[in-house]
Amino acid sequence: MRELIDLTVTDISAAVVSRQASPTELTEAYLARIEALNPALTAYVEVTADRARADAARLTEEAARREFRGPLHGVPIGLKDLIDTAGIPTAAGSAAYAGRVPTTDAAVARRLAEAGTVLLGKTATHELAYGVTTSNPKAYGTTVNPWDHGRIPGGSSGGSGAAIVARLAAATIGTDTGGSIRIPASFCGCVGFKPTYGVVSRAGIAPLSWFLDHAGPITATVRDAAIVLDAIAGYDPDDEATRPAASGVSGLAGRLNTDVKGLRVGVPRSTAWSALQPGVREAAEAALAQLEALGMLLEEVDLPGTDDFMGPAFAIVSAESRAAHAAIWPARHDDFGPDVQQLLAIPPLDGDATVVALRQMAAYEQAVRRVLTGVDLLVSPTTPLVAPPLGAETADLDGAAVPVINAAIVNTMPYNFAHLPAVSVPCGFADGVPVGLQLAGAPFDDLRVLQAAHAYEQSTTWHQQHP
Numbered sequence: 001m002r003e004l005i006d007l008t009v010t011d012i013s014a015a016v017v018s019r020q021a022s023p024t025e026l027t028e029a030y031l032a033r034i035e036a037l038n039p040a041l042t043a044y045v046e047v048t049a050d051r052a053r054a055d056a057a058r059l060t061e062e063a064a065r066r067e068f069r070g071p072l073h074g075v076p077i078g079l080k081d082l083i084d085t086a087g088i089p090t091a092a093g094s095a096a097y098a099g100r101v102p103t104t105d106a107a108v109a110r111r112l113a114e115a116g117t118v119l120l121g122k123t124a125t126h127e128l129a130y131g132v133t134t135s136n137p138k139a140y141g142t143t144v145n146p147w148d149h150g151r152i153p154g155g156s157s158g159g160s161g162a163a164i165v166a167r168l169a170a171a172t173i174g175t176d177t178g179g180s181i182r183i184p185a186s187f188c189g190c191v192g193f194k195p196t197y198g199v200v201s202r203a204g205i206a207p208l209s210w211f212l213d214h215a216g217p218i219t220a221t222v223r224d225a226a227i228v229l230d231a232i233a234g235y236d237p238d239d240e241a242t243r244p245a246a247s248g249v250s251g252l253a254g255r256l257n258t259d260v261k262g263l264r265v266g267v268p269r270s271t272a273w274s275a276l277q278p279g280v281r282e283a284a285e286a287a288l289a290q291l292e293a294l295g296m297l298l299e300e301v302d303l304p305g306t307d308d309f310m311g312p313a314f315a316i317v318s319a320e321s322r323a324a325h326a327a328i329w330p331a332r333h334d335d336f337g338p339d340v341q342q343l344l345a346i347p348p349l350d351g352d353a354t355v356v357a358l359r360q361m362a363a364y365e366q367a368v369r370r371v372l373t374g375v376d377l378l379v380s381p382t383t384p385l386v387a388p389p390l391g392a393e394t395a396d397l398d399g400a401a402v403p404v405i406n407a408a409i410v411n412t413m414p415y416n417f418a419h420l421p422a423v424s425v426p427c428g429f430a431d432g433v434p435v436g437l438q439l440a441g442a443p444f445d446d447l448r449v450l451q452a453a454h455a456y457e458q459s460t461t462w463h464q465q466h467p
Contacts, residue, residue, distance in 0.1 A: 004029040005167040009224035012170055013071040016063055023063065023074030026170075027056035027118050030076045034120065034168050042143045043162040045081050046089055047121040052076065055118040062116075069116035071227050071253065077112060078123040078169040080160050083215075084204040085109050085119065092206040093125040093156075095138040096328040096335040106204025107239070108173055108215055108232050115231040120169055124159025127340045128321060129175055129208040132183055132408040134158025135390070137337050142390060145188060146467045147433045151387040154184035154408065156208075160218045161188040165466055171228050175205060176214045177317065179383075179412025182424035185218055186382035186436025189426045189465065191453070192218045193225045196444050197419035199246045200229070201236035207324045209317040210241070211361075212416045221463055222425060222454040226253040229446070249446050256454040261295025263452060264375040265439075268303040272380030272411045272438075275397040279430020284381040287427040287437045287456065291379065294455055301375060304367045306414055312357035313417070318346040361417050368418040372442040377452055380411050382424040382436030411438060421446040423453045426462035434462075 004026055007015060015021040031049055038044050059074045079085060082092050084102035091097040105113065113119070124143040126134045134143040134155040143158045145151040146166040153162040157174030161184025164172055174181040176194040185192025193216045200215045207213055217228035234247045267273065267288065276284070292298055306313075322329055322344055329336070329344055336344070349357060372378070385395045385407050394401040415422040420440050427437035437456070441449040457463050 005033055007170070008221050009072070009075050009170050009219065009227050010221070012075050013073065016074045017068060023056040023059040023118060024053070026074060027052050027076050027120070030120055030169065037166055037168060040144070040149065041146060041162050041166055042124055042141055043159045043166060043168050044078065044121045045124050045140045045159065048088055048119055051088065052118050052120050059116055059118065069114070070231070072112065072231055073116035074118060075116070075170050076118045076120050078120050078160060078163050078172040079109055080157055080172070080174050081122040081125045082129055082175055082206040083109055083173060085122070088122065090122065091139065092129070093127040093136050093139055094328070094336065096332040098139070102204070104204065107201035107236050108205065111232050112173070123157070123163050123172055126156035126158065127337050128206070128325060129156040129177060129180060130321060130340050130343050131155050132179070132405050138335055144390065145387050145433065147189065148387070151389055151433060152187065154187035154387065156180040157184050157218060161185055161190060161192065164188070164190045164218055164220055167466065171224055172218045173215060174218045176216060176416065177208045177212045178409040178416055181214070181216050181218055182382050182412050182422060182436065182438060183408050185424040187387035187434065189434030189462070190218060190220055191222050191225050191423065191425055191463070192216070193229065193423045193450065194415065194421065195229060195233065195249065195446050196421045198241040198243050199233050199249045199444070199446065201234070201239040201242055203236055203238035207320065209320045211320065212317065214416070222423070222450055222457050223253055223256055225423070226256060226450050245444055249444060252447050252450055255447060256451055258451050260452050260455040263296045263377060265291060265296045265298050266301035266371060266375035266378045267298055268301050268378060268380060271303045271305055275400070276381060276384045277386060277397065277430065280381050280384055280386060280435050283428030283430055283435040284437060288379065290459055291456060294459060296452070299375065301371050301378070303371060303414070304364060306364060306417065309357050309360035309364070312349060312353060313361060315346050315349050316354060316357060318343055319348050364414070365418040368414070368420065369442065376441065376448060378440045380438050382438040383408055383411060386430050386433045386435060415440050419443065421449045423449055425453045425457050427460070428462060
């Protein structure tokens with residue numbers, strides 16, 4: 001059983017085709033591990049064992065007939081509890097939505113089912129995706145970091161990150177408004193990829209911010225992330241953010257192996273490298289040296305800061321979330337955790353201030369795009385800190401006590417503002433827990449971001465380590 005759950009998506013695909021493992025055998029191995037470990041981790045909030053076994057039985061029969069749907073045939077997955085699944089509770093991590101059962105699948109869920117995945121269940125999210133700890137006192141409790149149960153897994157896709165690292169799923173889907181895919185990947189020690197804005201449909205996914213939301217894979221390896229992305233990417237008329245160009249982001253998994261020598265990589269030291277915990281800095285600097293060893297060319301670049309509009313941006317996100325959840329807020333105020341109550345109560349901007357903030361965000365996006373005309377990629381630590389202890393309200397960064405949410409998103413949210421593809425890959429450990437390296441690229445340059453991340457990953461052993 002242990003051997004089965006240690007297989008990557010790539011390995012599973014080969015094993016199913018060669019009849020070394022069946023979807024049913026794989027599913028039973030994962031369900032047994034979920035039963036053993038999930039009570040302590042709370043990575044899953046809904047385990048769909050009957051659905052998983054039915055999916056696996058059907059896919060096993062297809063495999064016996066040599067009918068394969070593609071590289072995800074028989075791959076057991078988890079979906080974040082924001083993603084609608086017909087007939088399966090989907091509560092967006094909130095007690096206010098307890099008992100909500102959608103009648104249709106989200107676009108992502110539908111595409112993954114059509115690709116041959118087995119749905120193991122719904123993974124934990126920070127309430128309404130509005131936070132970085134995945135602690136939901138009013139809903140299903142606290143999700144913990146598999147490396148250290150006294151630390152957070154990150155958020156808001158904390159359950160998805162924890163499930164990958166604890167080997168409770170071969171692949172998961174997260175969402176990312178300010179870092180919610182990449183932060184759990186960094187804190188837990190796996191791969192999290194936020195594609196270019198509009199590459200993956202968000203239809204049927206509970207929104208936090210229509211301006212900033214993305215959906216994407218959280219997996220054990222970069223190749224696995226590319227395989228999943230190939231299945232879920234593409235234009236969808238039901239999501240106004242998607243564009244026809246989204247359909248061009250396809251076939252990535254087969255194009256990862258490329259020579260990255262000569263790629264120009266910008267290092268924004270004045271911003272994303274300015275205040276780091278010592279262990280994070282040490283791991284990230286070692287990663288830079290490895291990028292150079294692979295033939296990439298590093299050069300310092302200047303990125304603008306986000307301080308001037310971060311406050312107004314939070315006010316806009318709060319307004320969007322209130323609009324998205326008007327049926328339960330503020331009518332069910334007491335069903336929300338205190339942190340989300342506070343965030344939803346941020347005073348709204350007036351019309352003029354909203355326009356100013358939106359133009360500031362657009363100007364930031366333009367500035368980052370201009371930097372990317374001079375380099376191919378940007379690199380930084382994914383987060384300036386390692387996973388904080390459960391319940392910590394602040395983190396120490398260069399002697400300053402910074403709110404955990406601010407510290408966690410400072411390096412990730414800029415690429416949400418800029419709508420750019422960004423990936424987090426493991427690059428070491430500090431204080432006994434993982435450190436993540438973030439690579440970002442130009443719009444729709446998702447392939448190059450993944451190629452560079454894959455080259456780095458394959459030159460190290462960090463991705464092979466798990467608790």
